[in-house]
Amino acid sequence: MKALAMIFMTAILTENFILCKFLGICPFLGVSKKLNTAVGMSVAVIFVMGIATAVTYPINTGLLVKYNLEYLQTIVFILVIAALVQFVEIILKKFIPSLYQALGIYLPLITTNCAVLGVVLLNIDNGYGFAQSMINSIGAGVGFMVAMIMFAGVRERLEGCNIPKALNGLPITLIAASLVSVSFQGFTGVVEGIFG
């Protein structure tokens, strides 16, 4: 139990996907302008990361490892995740239209997101079992959400600031993102301190 909690907290803080591993930068810069879109995107990412891990884990152990095809992981996972997200989208549209309205526009964006593919591949690299993989994926999604919400707050504050003309727009956003990332390096060792 303690080990699982440790994996969860590590995925959120010290190994944060956006701010420490620099995966999923595209939605991080693209959808973080407003708080509610940032939340919508993050919820969709958590959801997709969870189901992607649940599906790719058995494919990896049952198919790829069995026939010594580990080198096909990347392409097989891209294929499976893309198809899966499309499938989920169809199901949501039919049965839970309200959830589809809320997440619908974000789901296709996530299909080929590197953070989703990254978490699946890293689970295998780390040698995690099924439960550990799921916890790590959900934790990575929550970490994604934390970073998105924090950065949405930063960007909303930036809107009201008098920014030098040369830095206006993307430059100041990138500088702000790097500062937030540096601040996250301060979490190094925190998780070991809590659970160790």
Next chain:
Amino acid sequence: MNPIVTAVIVLAVLGAVCGLALAIASKVFAVPVDEKAEKIRECLPGANCGACGFSGCDGYAAALSKGETTNTALCNPGGNEASKAIAEITGLAAEDVKPMAAVVLCQGNNINASRKLEYQGVQSCKMASQLFGGPKDCIYGCVGMGDCVNVCQYEAIQLCDGVARINPALCKACKMCVNTCPKGIIKLMPLNETKAAVLCNNHDKGNLTMKECKAGCIGCMKCVKVCEFDAVKVENFCAVVDYEKCVGCGKCHEACPKGAIDLITLHA
């Protein structure tokens, strides 16, 4: 077996399985899409302004295709073109959109209207009017912070000397500014017709109005007496023109001692 062959077989099988599953799912779980509504939606300008009274362009298109409304002329930004296009798709009779444009009924600019306080807070009419009804002495007139300017999607509104002014050539009569203005002093008027417009909404008594604004309506009734068509009334110390009755003769404009009534012809 050759590793390349294994890889190709595995990927091909996986791809085929995924593709088949998706194909089946899209057939089994297909959601019927209202094609008529989609076609109507393409005719609408997509401003999502809400002037039609529905929740944006999608809402209006859905209501038309389901027959909840038969009025094809509700889209002001789309105008007659949209009305005709909708009529063609739905088979309804096309109704004429009366071309309108919004007008700010206030002349309380920095010269005419006196101020009671210097406002330094958030530059928003809504916020400023919370504080003693706004920085100007007159609590009925234009606050001049430009909430309407910000909400206008067609860049038709500008602030001139502390009062919002709308360019009728750019205005699409979408009512976004009408609904945003915290004082409710923006109204729609017919285009290309000469009408008398009361450019004041001050409901204070005449002597108070005089102190607050040089161009304010004091409710002196001169316009009511001079109008031959019974088109002008004074309600709550402020003149009101009935545009249905007004023929634009200009007599009230000449009679007004404060210059609060103007003859307006909006040209698109």
